[in-house]
Amino acid sequence: MESVFDILAEPNRRAILSLLVSSQQSVGEIERQLRMPQPMVSKHLRVLREAGFVESTVDAQRRLYRLKPEPFQEVDAWLAPFRRFWSAHLDALERHLDRMDPPTASKQKTKKKTRRPNGGRDKGAKK
Amino acid sequence: MESVFDILAEPNRRAILSLLVSSQQSVGEIERQLRMPQPMVSKHLRVLREAGFVESTVDAQRRLYRLKPEPFQEVDAWLAPFRRFWSAHLDALERHLDRMDPPTASKQKTKKKTRRPNGGRDKGAKK
DNA sequence: CCGGAATATACATGTCAAGGTATATAAGAA
DNA sequence: TTCTTATATACCTTGACATGTATATTCCGG
Numbered sequence: 001m002e003s004v005f006d007i008l009a010e011p012n013r014r015a016i017l018s019l020l021v022s023s024q025q026s027v028g029e030i031e032r033q034l035r036m037p038q039p040m041v042s043k044h045l046r047v048l049r050e051a052g053f054v055e056s057t058v059d060a061q062r063r064l065y066r067l068k069p070e071p072f073q074e075v076d077a078w079l080a081p082f083r084r085f086w087s088a089h090l091d092a093l094e095r096h097l098d099r100m101d102p103p104t105a106s107k108q109k110t111k112k113k114t115r116r117p118n119g120g121r122d123k124g125a126k127k
Numbered sequence: 128m129e130s131v132f133d134i135l136a137e138p139n140r141r142a143i144l145s146l147l148v149s150s151q152q153s154v155g156e157i158e159r160q161l162r163m164p165q166p167m168v169s170k171h172l173r174v175l176r177e178a179g180f181v182e183s184t185v186d187a188q189r190r191l192y193r194l195k196p197e198p199f200q201e202v203d204a205w206l207a208p209f210r211r212f213w214s215a216h217l218d219a220l221e222r223h224l225d226r227m228d229p230p231t232a233s234k235q236k237t238k239k240k241t242r243r244p245n246g247g248r249d250k251g252a253k254k
Numbered sequence: 255c256c257g258g259a260a261t262a263t264a265c266a267t268g269t270c271a272a273g274g275t276a277t278a279t280a281a282g283a284a
Numbered sequence: 285t286t287c288t289t290a291t292a293t294a295c296c297t298t299g300a301c302a303t304g305t306a307t308a309t310t311c312c313g314g
């Protein structure tokens with residue numbers, strides 16, 4: 001149970017988190033909305049709490065759980081490098097499709113420089 | 128192995144993905160950089176490929192793996208509602224602390240009407 | 255064709271966490 | 285007190301993977 005991704009891997013936990021987006025909820029409310037046995041809810045909430053995804057306050061016998069932002073921001077941060085990649089990907093796709101045009105229409109002059117999307121490494125020139 | 132989060136839960140898989148951000152890599156290159164036994168690399172790559180995180184092309188005996196954007200975008204999409212939450216969180220916290228200011232009673236025991244600090248939602252009107 | 259390199263797959267093993275059931279703790283209400 | 289509600293925890297079983305080892309496949313060069 002190391003990373004935030006371990007926590008999010010569990011579907012029921014993701015369901016709980018989604019529930020808590022709208023507002024804080026008691027254990028019983030979560031239990032009813034997700035139709036999930038109460039010990040299971042409590043157990044998942046414990047995991048979520050220890051991972052910093054939620055926090056709770058006491059209201060008589062109830063515990064009200066609400067979201068905490070930090071772990072989500074951590075996921076967001078992890079995603080950042082890939083976000084750069086996928087926005088750049090549209091350009092690459094564009095170039096790709098450009099080279100992909102129907103061969104029947106015109107002669108392929110691919111022999112001109114053979115520019116590959118390879119990033120510089122030369123595929124054929126091994127050894 | 129249902130969701131993208133299951134895939135990302137594995138640290139070695141995340142490491143592989145991070146490697147591939149810079150450029151496509153062969154299995155051997157990944158193996159060396161991550162100091163990980165080759166069958167393990169291949170197996171994780173298979174999982175990543177079947178989940179749509181990577182794709183491969185053949186280069187002689189090598190397979191070159193590169194990232195595909197869709198699953199990352201899926202994670203990003205899942206994160207969206209929470210992103211709204213955590214940017215709004217500062218305001219909410221502010222208001223919360225404002226109400227929390229102890230004029231007389233720091234007691235959170237609801238002694239009277241049992242009005243829950245639920246934010247004004249009439250959730251109890253069911254049944 | 256043979257040998258070796260690069261990668262994939264098959265099989266066996268162990269670990270860990272999710273789910274279920276039962277019980278414990280805690281806080282009203284009567 | 286005793287009963288009831290709300291939540292937490294303890295124990296157990298089971299199944300899913302991750303890992304390691306061994307082997308299969310594929311490709312190239314000689």
